[in-house]
Amino acid sequence: MVRVKPSLSRRKFLVTAMGATTSAIALHGCQNNPPDPTAATQTPASSTNAPTSQPTSLYGAGATFPVFLYLRWFDEYNTQNPDAQISYQPIGSAAGIQQFLAGTVDFGASEVPLTDAELEQVQRGAVFIPSVAGSVAVVYNLPGVETGLRLSRQVLPDIFLGNITQWNDPAIAALNPDLTLPDRPITVIHRSDGSGTTAAFTSHLSAISPDWQSTVGSGLSVAWPTGTGIKDNAGISAQVQQGEGVIGYVEYAFAKQLQLATAELENQVGEFMAPTEEATAKAIATIDLSDDLRGGVADPDALGAYPIVTYSWILAYQQYDDPEKARILKDVMAWGLTDGQAFGPELGYVPLPEVVVEKAIASLDNISTAPSA
16 A cells, blocks of 8 residues: 555645535635645555556546545545546446446445345446445524524424424424524425435435335435425535525535534434534444445434434445556555545544454455456
8 A cells, every 4th residue: 555645735625525516615615714634644554566557547436425535535545656546426326326337437436335136237246345434414504593403303304294394393493492493484405316315314214204204215316295406415515505494414524514504313212413423433333234245224223323324335346357457446445444544534424443444355355357358
């Protein structure tokens, strides 16, 4: 692995990351000076691999959920390995899965790993690498109520079902006696594209609300009963920033970078939890991954756990025609799973549990070069 030094200024990194999603959010992020995402607490180990004689490019696409961390990883790696160029396009989990199945990318990314039926379509085989862990935040824009808004296991699905339509509804007011809630309509927004963030969010709503489960269900895309569809996490974030009375959901890293107001959600044991690093880590620790590293939790039962969390996976092929592509992908992922985890907390993610790191690194051995014809 390579030893790298922090190389991006705060402005350059945010423009790079947000430019891959929406330039409007990039500008806002720079103007409001969010926490510096370039100050690494750890540097990666030196690589024993010799540089390649010809440039090798890897192209990945998929989830917007992990975009801040992936762009950081790949920029650092590219800086110290100019002959290994790795690009990533945050186009949503559903589109990333489709491109992976079609073989038009070198790797995909998703909060939902492939199903068994999808896996059968991949003649080159697939390796699921859990690489990022984080939470889905319920974000809102309500002047005068920037913090402390509580939403219960009944109220949250009722808002997104369209059953609760006013911010000062008695059900919300009863949960928030110390807040002055305005008499104004709730404007619901949700993802319009196939989204792993949506999959995590709707899985939780299905777990806590029989009405949601029976009328909407869960998945990368669902038939929303109310609200307006917006493309990707960056689009949702921009709409929340611009519209008073709006409520939606995003990967927490977007809320952190843009200082969006986040609701405290009631967990399975009755606690109201914000999407902090500690509360997210407690929930992630309850996920029991399968032997091929697939899995999730729709409603964590741990004390102190934030209730909506997920892993995000890199989708790699088992066999690559180009040995350099296989080597570079394994090298950058091995670094990302170890020293690269240190970048996560400052960007809004949580480090992977050690046991998951060990299994994910071991899974890299399943990536190889296809035998010659």
